Amino acid sequence: MIFGTLFLSFVFYSAYIYTAGTEVAHGPEISDEARRGQQVYQEYNCMACHQFYGLGGYMGPDLTNVISNRGAAYAGAFIAAGTATMPNLGLSPEETSDVVAFLGFVDTTGTYPPKNYDVTWYGTVRQEDDPQ
Numbered sequence: 573m574i575f576g577t578l579f580l581s582f583v584f585y586s587a588y589i590y591t592a593g594t595e596v597a598h599g600p601e602i603s604d605e606a607r608r609g610q611q612v613y614q615e616y617n618c619m620a621c622h623q624f625y626g627l628g629g630y631m632g633p634d635l636t637n638v639i640s641n642r643g644a645a646y647a648g649a650f651i652a653a654g655t656a657t658m659p660n661l662g663l664s665p666e667e668t669s670d671v672v673a674f675l676g677f678v679d680t681t682g683t684y685p686p687k688n689y690d691v692t693w694y695g696t697v698r699q700e701d702d703p704q
């Protein structure tokens with residue numbers, strides 16, 4: 573009886589696993605331009621000095637929300653010209669606009685640092701704009 577129950581559970585659960593779709597929830601769509609910009613970001617090793625969501629190198633500021641905080645024109649000018657502490661990496665105008673598009677894409681994925689959050693009773697952190 574017990575064996576039969578376990579066996580049936582196994583059969584039905586396996587059938588369910590093999591037939592259920594494996595689609596995952598998608599985040600925001602990424603444009604071709606932003607995808608090229610991601611390549612640029614990797615090629616020029618921007619993450620050696622910059623962070624997304626607090627992860628990366630710590631010589632420069634976090635870039636997660638740089639586009640909504642400072643604007644695309646500001647970021648583009650910064651990348652094209654460099655400053656005393658950020659090197660001018662010699663990106664072409666096209667690479668610059670692609671990487672700015674990528675930064676814009678990253679900006680749409682969330683906010684860092686989380687501004688308003690509360691801790692749920694089971695210990696995870698919930699941002700105010702998260703679905704409940």
Ligand code: HEC
Pocket residue numbers: 612613616617618619620621622631632633635638642646647648650651655656657658659661671
């Ligand atoms: C050698 C380290 C280094 C590398 C590599 C680097 N940056 Fe920076 N970046 C900095 C520093 C330091 C600053 C702050 C400079 C300042 O305020 O004068 C900065 C500032 C910026 C800013 C302005 C941010 C703000 O909030 O003011 C942007 C945008 C930016 N970098 C983008 C990039 C991109 C895109 C790349 C790759 C193509 C890159 N950086 C590579 C060091 C770096």
